[in-house]
Amino acid sequence: xxxxxxxxxxxxxxxxxxxxxxxxxxxxxxxxxxxxxxxxxxxxxxxxxxxxxxxxxxxxxxxxxxxxxxxxxxxxxxxxxxxxxxxxxxxxxxxxxxxxxxxxxxxxxxxxxxxxxxxxxxxxxxxxxxxxxxxxxxxxxxxxxxxxxxxxxxxxxxxxxxxxxxxxxxxxxxxxxxxxxxxxxxxxxxxxxxxxxxxx
Amino acid sequence: xxxxxxxxxxxxxxxxxxxxxxxxxxxxxxxxxxxxxxxxxxxxxxxxxxxxxxxxxxxxxxxxxxxxxxxxxxxxxxxxxxxxxxxxxxxxxxxxxxxxxxxxxxxxxxxxxxxxxxxxxxxxxxxxxxxxxxxxxxxxxxxxxxxxxxxxxxxxxxxxxxxxxxxxxxxxxxxxxxxxxxxxxxxxxxxxxxxxxxxxxxxxxxxxxxxxxxxxxxxxxxxxxxxxxxxxxxxxxxxxxxxxxxxxxxxxxxxxxxxxxxxxxxxxxxxxxxxxxxxxxxxxxxxxxxxxxxxxxxxxxxxxxxxxxxxxxxxxxxxxxxxxxxxxxxxxxxxxxxxxxxxxxxxxxxxxxxxxxxxxxxxxxxxxxxxxxxxxxxxxxxxxxxxxxxxxxxxxxxxxxxxxxxxxxxxxxxxxxxxxxxxxxxxxxxxxxxxxxxxxxxxxxxxxxxxxxxxxxxxxxxxxxxxxxxxxxxxxxxxxxxxxxxxxxxxxxxxxxxxxxxxxxxxxxxxxxxxxxxxxxxxxxxxxxxxxxxxxxxxxxxxxxxxxxxxxxxxxxxxxxxxxxxxxxxxxxxxxxxxxxxxxxxxxxxxxxxxxxxxxxxxxxxxxxxxxxxxxxxxxxxxxxxxxxxxx
Numbered sequence: 148x149x150x151x152x153x154x155x156x157x158x159x160x161x162x163x164x165x166x167x168x169x170x171x172x173x174x175x176x177x178x179x180x181x182x183x184x185x186x187x188x189x190x191x192x193x194x195x196x197x198x199x200x201x202x203x204x205x206x207x208x209x210x211x212x213x214x215x216x217x218x219x220x221x222x223x224x225x226x227x228x229x230x231x232x233x234x235x236x237x238x239x240x241x242x243x244x245x246x247x248x249x250x251x252x253x254x255x256x257x258x259x260x261x262x263x264x265x266x267x268x269x270x271x272x273x274x275x276x277x278x279x280x281x282x283x284x285x286x287x288x289x290x291x292x293x294x295x296x297x298x299x300x301x302x303x304x305x306x307x308x309x310x311x312x313x314x315x316x317x318x319x320x321x322x323x324x325x326x327x328x329x330x331x332x333x334x335x336x337x338x339x340x341x342x343x344x345x346x347x
Numbered sequence: 348x349x350x351x352x353x354x355x356x357x358x359x360x361x362x363x364x365x366x367x368x369x370x371x372x373x374x375x376x377x378x379x380x381x382x383x384x385x386x387x388x389x390x391x392x393x394x395x396x397x398x399x400x401x402x403x404x405x406x407x408x409x410x411x412x413x414x415x416x417x418x419x420x421x422x423x424x425x426x427x428x429x430x431x432x433x434x435x436x437x438x439x440x441x442x443x444x445x446x447x448x449x450x451x452x453x454x455x456x457x458x459x460x461x462x463x464x465x466x467x468x469x470x471x472x473x474x475x476x477x478x479x480x481x482x483x484x485x486x487x488x489x490x491x492x493x494x495x496x497x498x499x500x501x502x503x504x505x506x507x508x509x510x511x512x513x514x515x516x517x518x519x520x521x522x523x524x525x526x527x528x529x530x531x532x533x534x535x536x537x538x539x540x541x542x543x544x545x546x547x548x549x550x551x552x553x554x555x556x557x558x559x560x561x562x563x564x565x566x567x568x569x570x571x572x573x574x575x576x577x578x579x580x581x582x583x584x585x586x587x588x589x590x591x592x593x594x595x596x597x598x599x600x601x602x603x604x605x606x607x608x609x610x611x612x613x614x615x616x617x618x619x620x621x622x623x624x625x626x627x628x629x630x631x632x633x634x635x636x637x638x639x640x641x642x643x644x645x646x647x648x649x650x651x652x653x654x655x656x657x658x659x660x661x662x663x664x665x666x667x668x669x670x671x672x673x674x675x676x677x678x679x680x681x682x683x684x685x686x687x688x689x690x691x692x693x694x695x696x697x698x699x700x701x702x703x704x705x706x707x708x709x710x711x712x713x714x715x716x717x718x719x720x721x722x723x724x725x726x727x728x729x730x731x732x733x734x735x736x737x738x739x740x741x742x743x744x745x746x747x748x749x750x751x752x753x754x755x756x757x758x759x760x761x762x763x764x765x766x767x768x769x770x771x772x773x774x775x776x777x778x779x780x781x782x783x784x785x786x787x788x789x790x791x792x793x794x795x796x797x798x799x800x801x802x803x804x805x806x807x808x809x810x811x812x813x814x815x816x817x818x819x820x821x822x823x824x825x826x827x828x829x830x831x832x833x834x835x836x837x838x839x840x841x842x843x844x845x846x847x848x849x850x851x852x853x854x855x856x857x858x859x860x861x862x863x864x865x866x867x868x869x870x871x872x873x874x875x876x877x878x879x880x881x882x883x884x885x886x887x888x889x890x891x892x893x894x895x896x897x898x899x900x901x902x903x904x905x906x907x908x909x910x911x912x913x914x915x916x917x918x919x920x921x922x923x924x925x926x927x928x929x930x931x932x933x934x935x936x937x938x939x940x941x942x943x944x945x946x947x948x949x950x951x952x953x954x955x956x957x958x959x960x961x962x963x964x965x966x967x968x969x970x971x972x973x974x975x976x977x978x979x
Contacts, residue, residue, distance in 0.1 A: 160539035166455040170535045177527060177565040184573035184603060188588065195594040272586050276594050279586040283577070301963065 171321050175328045182332050185287060186339065189280040197275030202344045205265045214257030215337050218292075221250035222330045225323045228311070232319040237310030240319060241303060244311060247326065248299040251292050258289045281340070288336055291329045298322050359921035359965060371922035373457035374872055378464050379443030380768065383761075385468055386435035392475070393427035394835065396420045398828060401792070405825040407813040417809035418492035419481075419511070423474075425495035426515065429615065430522050431471045433749065436757050437618040438463075438529060441557045443768060445533060447863035447870060448551045450542025450879040453920060455535040458962065462926035463525040463532065469934030470521030477514040491515035494807070496608065497578065499589035499600035504582055510941065513582060516575045517937045523568050523575075524933065530564035533557055542862075544881035548642065551861045552635055555642050556621030559649040560614050566653070567610035574603035583943060598663055605656035613652040616716075616748060617645060619756035620687060623709045626763050627691055629859045630706040631698030634885055637690045644683035644690075651680050661729045662736040670729040677727035681720065688717055703857075704778030708759030711786050715751020719744055722797065737807075740800025746793040758785070758838065763857070770850035770868045777841040784834030792827025795820035860888040873917045873972055916971040925965065929958030 160166060196202075228243030262282070270278045302311065302322055311319050362368040372378060400420050403411040412420065442460065446453055454460050480489035488509025493501045502512040537558045541550070578600075580586035587593035589600050628635045635641060657665060657673040691713055700706070722744040726732040735741060758781075765773045799820050804811065811817050855864040862879055863870070865887050883889055932954025939948025 161541050162538055164539070166535050166539050169539060170456060170531045173531045173534055173565055177531075177569055180566055181569035181573060184570050184606075188573070188577065188599070191596065191599060192594070197593055272580070272584055276587050279580070279588055279593075283580055283586065283588075287576075301960070305963075 165317060167317070167321055168324070171324050175324065178328065178332075182284075182288070182335075185280075185284045186336070189284050189340065192276040192280050195276035197277075199274035199278055200265075200268055200270050202277060202281075202340075205268050205270055206341055206344060207261075207264075208341060208345055210257070211261065211337065211341055214254050214261075215333065217250050217257070218254040218330055218333055221247045221254070222327055224250060225326045229316070229320050229323045232311045232316040233313065235313045237306065237312035240311040240316075241306050244299050244302055244306075244319065244322075248296050248303070251296040251299070251326075255289060255292055255296070258285070258292075262286075285336065285340070288329070288332055291332070295322075295326050295329050298325065359923055359969075361922065361970065368922070370927055371461075371924050373453070373461050373920050373922055373926075375442050375446050375454050375457070375460060376768075376870060376872075376874075378460055379439045379441075381464050382435050382442055382467070383439035385464075385471070386432050386439060389427055389431035389471055390433075390436065391835075393424050393432050394832070396424035396427065398832060400424060401825040401828040403809060404811075404821050406822065407811050407818060409810060412809070414809040415488075415492065418807070419490035421807055422491045422494055422511075422515070423477075426474065426491065426519075428749070429495060429611070430519065431467075431474070433615050433753050433757070434526070435467055437560075437615070437753070438467075438526075440553070440622060440757075440760055440764070441529075441533060441560075441618060444764070444863060445536060445554060445557055446540070447767075447866070447874055448554045448861055449537065449540065449545055450862050450875065450881065451536065451540040452874050452878075452917070454532050455540055456532050457920040458923050458926050459528050459532050461923070462930055463529040465927045465930030466525035466528075466933060467522060469930050469937075470518050470525065473521055473934055473937050474514055474518035477511065480510065480514075489514060496604055497600075498604075499578070499595075499597040500591060502578060502582070503589060512578070513941050516579050516582070517940050520572065520575050520579070521934060521937050523572050525930070526564055527568050530561040530568070533561040534565070537561075542879050542881055545879075548639065549881055549884045549886075552624040552638065552641055552645075553618070553621035556617045556624075556645055559645045560617045563610040563614050563617075563649050563652060567607045567614070570603055571607035571611075574600060574607070577603075579940070583940065598660070601660050601663065602656070605659045606653075608659065609656040610649075610652045612748070613648055615753050617648065619712070619753040620645070622756045622760040622763075623691065623712050624694075625861065626705050626709040626759050627694045628885075629763070629857050630701045630703055630709075631695045632701075632858075633694055633698040634860075634888075635690070636693035636696075637686075638884065640686060641690055644686045647683040648680060651676065651683070655680065658727060658732070661726075661732045667729075674727055674729050678724065681724050681727075684720055688713060688720075703762070704773070704775055704782055705759045705763035707779065707782040707786075708755045708762065711782065712752060712755040712759065715747050715755060715789070719747025719751055722747065735800060737805055738800035739796040739804045739806060742806055743793055743796030743800055746789075746796065750789050750793065755785075758782075764863075765845070766852040766856045767863055767868050767870070769846065770852050771845050771848050772852050772856060773845045774841050777837060777844070781834055781837040781841060784837055785831055786834075788827050788829070788831030788834050790827070792824050792831055795824045795827075799824075855887075858891075860885040862887055873919060919970050919972060921969040923962070923965065925958045925962040928961065929955055932956075932958055 160169075162169065224243050224246040228240050228247060231237075231240035231243055265281075270281070272279055272282050299322060302315075302319060305311070305318065306315060360367055360371040362371065369377065369381065372381075399412060400417065403409055403417060403420075442454075445451075474491070477489045477491060480487060488507070488511055491497075491511040491514055493507055493512055493515070497512065497515060500506060502516075537547075537550070537554055541547075547555075577586070577588040581588050581590060587595050589595045589597055591597065624635055624641060655673060655677045657669060658677045661670055661673075691709075722740065726735045726741065726744065762773055762778055765771065799817060802816055804815070804817050811821075850869070852868045854866065854868055856868075857864070862875075862881075865879065866875055879886070932951045934951070935947050935954060936951025939945070939951050
């Protein structure tokens, strides 16, 4: 994303919204349809477990709840990061962004552990439609988290001298939009895939 | 115009001419020209494929090509025409015109705009390298041959073991990235970068169709992206999405595909309607009739485009309730579409109509698109569709809306904006020959499809037996393609002749209405020396022809301002290698997925990362154009 937009267009735009931010909201709205289609795939094939394990056989709700909690807390850290950057507390912003990235990494670690465990219990991409839809849907979410972590680490590089101050608040905010979106997607996925499974 | 200085800590390329200047350009006008030229070459390739199809079908029992090659030809013909020719030709107009139309200096994200083009080029070359693969390894079945809609499970490894569907899947994924990015870019440009006074309802109608089309793009392309990813996982990593043995549903593919596929056909026609809606008022010397209704009809068609996808699947067996609902929603679209047709006619009514080549193409559009709309209305009715599905009647419909519709509008647009884009007027006499040959050839070629379809000739058959009554109309249709081809050759001749003339068209050769005609032909890199101030719709027209009765008076000071030189330097965004680098990386990664080979995949990922970080950290760059020079 170009940096020049932040400085030049922010007062000039017709809507008063920074170009980059508006563009990013549009990107996120498009991503919503992307995840919705994947989720529809998971739902239309629900119950097609073939010879492999069923969701109830493999899911461990306490563990996934813990990783979900970590991811949700990372959103809080992200909010504080954006706020600190806007307030000009450059060092604090850097700290919060680092914390967000670390919690994102923790979530990815949980996911790697979960994927490996499921694999050993006989659930693979080819074992059944449940395996196919589960791994592709949550895998794409995990890939989004990974991109987010990479982005946050790049922000830290961006602020390696002098932290993430007001001049970089726009950059932090857009990264934050992405991060919150990925979190919200997980809230939906966790509810539909794990919680509803436990409820029925 | 003088380049004063280069800003930024990592210097950006500043070449003004030559290969590097085009590789690194971020100028929306140059990107538009790149889109147009590339898309026209793909258009000729798709046309050649059609030519071969018609040669094979000229007479019963011919074997000009084999059945397998025929399958590859019709698949690549449709894929090429839709994704590599018509969409990007329309994108060429959007790129060139949108900032000019709304009085901006460029799009919101110039580098992303360049990236869209380069990833389009990468994806287009990617799909077409399947022909090369086929030559290298004839047994490999590398050319996509499962139809442009890639219905499951025809595309499964069991039934298409070759690389054809892989080329198709990954190629379309690559193309989708650039299209989506253009969608975001154009929406932000329209919402945020209009000139002072240019409210949304004062925009040229083409900007409105660009806006609605972009909204369709960003909400429909994710659906095909998901469908293609699922197919890729099925084929490459043995997933089960469309594996019937594991319980997968082939109808699920159809739903996902047409959730994208129907908005896609409006992506192909709405900008074409926009072009026609610009040409008609200019050559009727009247404002567009019912501008607001046209805007709302466009938006309504866009919205309703998402509610009708299952009418492509009436023969699947979804049941009478679903069929009825989708039949009704489909017929409802005829209302805003019909409104548009009557508005075009009313625009001409009572006007001083001047028949130029552009106007002829616009008139041809109205006629042929109406025919295509009427046949579309017929297969909106499920019982009627049951007779027409998979016959040449459907082929007639899509060719009437895509050639008679989109292509005619595109050619009209080329004749209309050629003086603005290249600074030269195309030859009108040759142009009229060009139109009449294309018009006659097209109707001769596609109208018989209606008869063939109603007689029961199925689509996608590579030959047919004598004695069914198909002979005569097939022969007529093939002769029609020859005439159409001559028409297109005349266009190429006209283009080459015109480009050999010196640049020197007036700013406003047609006495037109929109802002792009106020600047030089071709426009300077910064479009407008002074950003225009807009008070009314068709501002430029009322500056030339004040209309005090309607409260529109000339503002001579403002009119004089159009040609004036800026007081301060104009900051233009810097050129960049990064968009092309990222696009190249993505394309190489595509080859890695195609061959499931780690080396090209790794090279691709490294290219993408280098490009993205270079992009983020290459600094502001840019040049400042000083006021001193003169561009006219």
